Structure formats: structure tokens, C-alpha cells
Amino acid sequence: MSEVGKTLIGRPDVDVSIIMPCLNEAGCLPACIANAREALQMMRASYGLSGEIVIADNGSTDGGPAIAESLGARCIHVTRRGYGAALAGGATAAYGRFLVMGDADGSYDFRDAVAMVGRLMQGADLCMGSRFQGGIEPGAMPWKNRYIGNPILTGILNILFRAGISDAHCGIRALTRSTFDRLQLSGDGMEFASEMVIKAALLGCAIAEVPATLSRDLRDRPPHLRPWRDGWRHLRYLLMLSPTWLFAAPGVIFAGLALAILALAGVDAVQGAPSYVGNYWVILAGGLLTVAHSALLLAAAGNLYGVREGYRRHSDLSKTFARWVSLEMMLIAGAVCVLAGGGILAGVLGYWSAQRFVPLLNVLPAVLGTSLLVIGAQNILGGFLIAIVNGNDADFVRPAPLPASAAMVQASPASRLVPNEVA
Numbered sequence: 001m002s003e004v005g006k007t008l009i010g011r012p013d014v015d016v017s018i019i020m021p022c023l024n025e026a027g028c029l030p031a032c033i034a035n036a037r038e039a040l041q042m043m044r045a046s047y048g049l050s051g052e053i054v055i056a057d058n059g060s061t062d063g064g065p066a067i068a069e070s071l072g073a074r075c076i077h078v079t080r081r082g083y084g085a086a087l088a089g090g091a092t093a094a095y096g097r098f099l100v101m102g103d104a105d106g107s108y109d110f111r112d113a114v115a116m117v118g119r120l121m122q123g124a125d126l127c128m129g130s131r132f133q134g135g136i137e138p139g140a141m142p143w144k145n146r147y148i149g150n151p152i153l154t155g156i157l158n159i160l161f162r163a164g165i166s167d168a169h170c171g172i173r174a175l176t177r178s179t180f181d182r183l184q185l186s187g188d189g190m191e192f193a194s195e196m197v198i199k200a201a202l203l204g205c206a207i208a209e210v211p212a213t214l215s216r217d218l219r220d221r222p223p224h225l226r227p228w229r230d231g232w233r234h235l236r237y238l239l240m241l242s243p244t245w246l247f248a249a250p251g252v253i254f255a256g257l258a259l260a261i262l263a264l265a266g267v268d269a270v271q272g273a274p275s276y277v278g279n280y281w282v283i284l285a286g287g288l289l290t291v292a293h294s295a296l297l298l299a300a301a302g303n304l305y306g307v308r309e310g311y312r313r314h315s316d317l318s319k320t321f322a323r324w325v326s327l328e329m330m331l332i333a334g335a336v337c338v339l340a341g342g343g344i345l346a347g348v349l350g351y352w353s354a355q356r357f358v359p360l361l362n363v364l365p366a367v368l369g370t371s372l373l374v375i376g377a378q379n380i381l382g383g384f385l386i387a388i389v390n391g392n393d394a395d396f397v398r399p400a401p402l403p404a405s406a407a408m409v410q411a412s413p414a415s416r417l418v419p420n421e422v423a
Contacts, residue, residue, distance in 0.1 A: 015049035016040060016117060017096030020104035021086035022057045026064040028106045028218040029055070036102075039110035041115055055104070056090025084192025088185050102172040106218035107140065110131030115210045116174035124356045125179040127204035128197065129170040129212025134212045138216045145411070149231050155237070157194060161201040165209050169193045169234070181203055184310050189365050191237040198241045199311040204206055241311075243302025254288040261285035269417045278419050286367040290374045297382035300388045308391055327394035330383030334376045341372030 018036045022029070033053055040051035055068040055075045065075040078089030091099050098120050100113040112134065116127040136146065154168040173196070182203065186193040200207055239246045262285045266275040306312030348365050362368070387394050 011193045012095050014052050014095040014097075016051035016098045016100060017091075017094035017416060018100045018102065018110060018113065019056055019087060019090040019094055020049065020065055020085055020102060021090065022055050022060055022068070022098075022104045023086070024060045024062045024064060025219075026060070026062040026067050029064055029067050029073075029105055031073060031106050031218060032104050032110075033073050034067065035106075037109045039100075039113050042114045047113060047117065048246060049117070051192050052095060054090050054094050056086040056093075058086040078109040080188060082188035083190050084185070084195070086173070087192060091180050094177075098174060099177060100172070100174045100390045103217075103366055107215055108172040109213050109215070110172070112172060112210065112212045113174055116172075116208075119210060120176055124208035125177040126196070126200045127173065127208040127210060128165050128167065129168055129172040130165070130167040130209050131212055132166050133209070133212040134211030134213045137216055140214045140216045153194070153231065153234050153238070155199060156238055160238055160245050160381070161198050163197050163201040163207060165197065165207060166242070167209075167212075168197050170212055175200075177294045182310070184278075186336075187237065189233055191233045193243070194234045196236050197373060198238070200305065202241070202312045204313065221290050241306070243299045243306070246299075247295045247302060248299035250300060251292045253292075254295065255292035258285040258289035258292060262289070262364070262368070269362055269364055277338040282367050286371040287292075289371050290378070293375045293378055294382075297378060297386070301386045304386060304396060305389045308389070317339055326396060327383045327387045330379050330386070334379030334383065337372045337376030337379060339370045339376075341376060344369030344372065 018040065020036070025032075033055075036053050040049075040053070043049045044053060048326060053073040055065065056080060057065045057075055058069075058078050065077070068075050076090050078086045080086075080089065087101055091101070096119050100110070102110055102113065104109045108129070112129055114131065121125040122398045131141070132150075150167065150169055154166065156388050157163055157168045158165065169190075171193075176195070179200065182205075183196060185192060185195055185199070191277045197207070232407045261277055261281050265282050265285075268277065285305065303312065307314055344365055347371060348360075352360060386396060390396055
């Protein structure tokens with residue numbers, strides 16, 4: 001182990017940090033650290049890069065941290081629990097400008113990361129491993145993960161975010177330090193793997209992919225992964241980070257159906273012809289229209305929140321929306337809808353009283369008036385919600401400052417400033 005220089009800010013000058021999340025992996029750590037050290041030696045030989053091995057311990061009780069430090073690794077104690085929290089904490093405390101993440105169970109070969117770091121040096125921001133391109137050892141991955149879970153979740157991710165990768169959940173990946181800082185990753189659990197790819201795609205980062213091999217792990221106990229639970233966590237994260245698909249797409253569909261029904265009912269009412277669109281359909285259309293408006297407000301709030309948090313860029317549509325729409329404009333539009341709806345309902349009441357309060361055969365005017373009242377109220381309340389989400393700023397286009405990283409880490413006293421460079 002050789003000496004390393006210090007940067008101007010007091011951090012050791014390290015090029016590559018290999019980070020492993022660890023929770024009671026004492027039996028696997030010697031083989032994993034030896035494999036990672038071999039990978040760092042290959043990086044030094046190929047690229048002239050120095051490196052360190054960081055073990056992000058997440059509360060082990062089996063003596064793993066002591067074993068890791070005895071083998072020359074630097075151990076970071078991460079207080080937030082979870083796979084994602086451990087990786088984020090380890091990456092935050094790592095010294096390298098290139099960060100390699102891989103599991104500490106022996107299932108991945110860190111020598112595959114040599115090509116990943118090479119792609120980062122060529123300009124990629126994030127490089128994913130692909131087990132489907134590199135090979136999966138028999139028994140290394142359950143059939144439901146290999147043929148159902150991973151293909152479906154990766155396919156949905158590619159459809160929603162256009163990431164263009166074949167294996168979104170590979171446990172070995174590499175990214176630059178600047179990209180990690182930019183992504184502002186916050187997932188605590190296994191959804192961290194999806195979050196990284198999604199936010200990189202949303203920000204237009206250059207994403208590369210290289211083959212990676214998956215072997216049977218070295219554990220003598222069941223893995224921490226729970227396929228159904230963690231699969232749902234991934235899926236819900238995909239939806240939460242895609243307000244356009246989650247809110248806007250259904251909103252547009254509901255609005256189209258509602259307006260078509262109301263238009264047909266309106267034409268028939270004007271012509272006085274028998275209508276195939278009865279009162280029940282008109283009532284349904286009114287409900288769909290108000291739900292559609294709520295969904296579009298939520299889509300706007302979700303997109304602006306992503307821009308404010310720094311993991312989403314303004315699209316051309318959102319720029320146009322934000323340029324022309326402000327809190328004041330939404331309040332004015334809401335008030336106009338409320339007045340229009342109230343006027344229609346007042347007219348219905350007048351007509352009803354003129355008919356001596358006999359039951360009205362056509363509910364279209366009442367549904368239109370009620371829908372406009374509800375939409376107006378939603379617009380007023382939704383405008384304030386969007387302003388709050390936008391950092392209590394009524395000007396929706398003005399970007400807010402990025403938040404500081406929330407990772408909670410604590411380095412071991414014995415290894416706080418001493419990286420393990422591989423000569």
C-alpha cells in the first residue's frame with residue numbers, strides 16, 4: 001500500500017472508489033475485497049488510476065467491519081437502514097471521482113467494472129452492467145426474477161423514461177462523482193437501483209452499458225432481496241417519478257371521453273332529437289371531467305417538484321405552461337369557472353322555478369354548471385398547491401436551488417482519512 005497525496009480540500013487524491021453495501025457479510029468479505037483489489041490493479045495497469053475499497057456497513061453484528069478494515073478496506077458506518085441508504089452513504093463518503101457499486105456477496109465480479117470505468121473515462125456519466133449480455137450462472141437468479149420481474153420492470157422503465165438499457169437492476173454499476181452529486185438519490189431500499197437510472201435518464205445523462213456476469217453468491221443464508229416486495233417498491237417508484245404517465249396521460253384520456261360525451265349530448269339537446277347519450281352518461285362525463293382536471297393539476301405539481309429537486313429538466317411543454325401560467329392566472333381562471341358555473345346553475349334554478357319545480361328531463365346544464373364550479377375550486381386550490389411545491393413561489397418557471405445531500409454517514413475513526421490505494 002503506497003502513499004497518496006491530499007487534495008486542496010484535505011481529501012485523499014483517489015480516482016476510483018469501489019463501494020460495497022454490507023449487512024452481516026463477514027463470510028463473503030474476504031473474497032469480495034480480494035476481487036475488488038484485483039479490479040483496482042487492472043485499472044491501474046490499464047488507465048493509471050488509483051483506487052480504494054469502501055465498505056458501507058449498515059449495522060452488521062457479525063464482525064464484518066473489523067474484517068474489512070483488517071483487509072485494508074475503509075469502513076463507513078451508515079446509520080440509515082436499507083440497501084439504497086448504504087450505497088448512498090458509502091458513495092457520499094468515498095474519495096474517488098469514479099464510483100463503482102457492487103454487492104458484497106460474491107455474486108458479481110468486480111473485474112467487470114474495469115470496462116465500466118473505461119466508459120466513464122470516454123464520457124459516459126453512468127455505466128450499467130448487464131447480466132443478460134454477460135451471462136448468468138445456473139442457480140444464480142430465480143426464474144421469476146430472470147424471466148418475469150427484471151424484463152417487465154426494465155421494459156416499463158424504458159417505456160416511461162427512454163433509458164435504453166437491458167438490465168435496470170444489475171447490482172454492479174459505475175458513475176462519476178459529479179453525476180452522483182447531481183442525481184440527489186434518496187431511495188433507502190432496493191428501489192435505489194431504479195432511481196439512479198430514472199434520474200440519470202430524466203437529466204439527459206449519458207448512459208452506457210457493458211456485459212456483467214452473475215454467479216451464485218457465497219452466503220450461507222437467504223439473500224436480503226424479497227422479490228415480490230422489492231418488485232413492488234421498484235414499480236411504485238417508477239410511477240412516482242413519472243407524473244406525466246401517472247397523472248397526465250389518464251387525465252387527457254378522461255378529459256377526451258368526457259368532452260366527447262358532453263358534446264354529443266349538447267348537439268342532441270340543441271337539435272331536440274332523441275339522444276343515445278342519456279342522463280347517466282352525462283353525469284359520468286361530469287365526474288370524468290373533474291377527475292381529469294385534478295389529474296392534470298397533479299401532473300403539473302409533480303413535474304415542477306422534480307425540476308425544483310434537480311432530477312428533472314423543464315420540457316418544452318412545461319416551459320410553455322410555466323411561462324404563461326402563474327398562481328395569479330390560475331386564481332383568475334378558477335374564479336371565472338366558478339362564476340360561469342354559478343351562472344349556469346342560477347339559470348337552471350330560474351328555469352326550474354318557471355316550470356313550477358317539476359323534475360327536469362335533461363341534466364346536462366346542471367352537470368355543466370356543477371363541473372365548472374368544481375373545476376374552478378380545484379384550480380384555485382391547485383394553484384396554491386403548485387406554488388407551495390415550487391418552493392412557495394408564485395412564478396412557476398423560476399428554478400429553485402438544489403437541496404443538500406441528506407445522506408447520514410460516519411467514518412470509522414481508524415480509517416477516516418487513510419484510503420487503500422492499490423499500487
